[in-house]
Amino acid sequence: ARLAPGQSVHLPDAPFLHLFVARGAVTLEGAGPLHTGDAVRFTATGGQQVTASEPAEILVWEMHASVQF
Numbered sequence: 118a119r120l121a122p123g124q125s126v127h128l129p130d131a132p133f134l135h136l137f138v139a140r141g142a143v144t145l146e147g148a149g150p151l152h153t154g155d156a157v158r159f160t161a162t163g164g165q166q167v168t169a170s171e172p173a174e175i176l177v178w179e180m181h182a183s184v185q186f
Contacts, residue, residue, distance in 0.1 A: 118177075120169035127166050133180040134159040141173025 118126050120143065128134060136145070136157045143151050146166040151157070159165075167175060 118175050120167075120173045120175065122169050122171055125166050125168040126175075127164060128159075128177060129179050130162070130164050131159075131179040131181060132161055134162070135178040135180075136167070137176045139174040139176055142170045143173050143175060144168045144170055 120126065120141070128136065136151075136159070138151045138153055138155045140153055142153070144167070145151055145157060146168075148157065148165075150170065
């Protein structure tokens with residue numbers, strides 16, 4: 118997602134989720150500020166709001182299957 122300052126998105130609810138801040142700065146609900154290069158991994162959670170505090174680009178991966186060996 119490309120976010121303008123003040124713009125928000127809700128993260129999906131998924132068993133595994135990865136958020137990467139490719140550019141800019143955002144605030145993650147319940148965690149605080151994140152900046153370029155920061156990443157967060159979630160397990161069995163979702164629905165948090167991400168709000169841009171400056172122009173930002175974020176990448177989100179959502180996974181529903183676990184790795185089996």
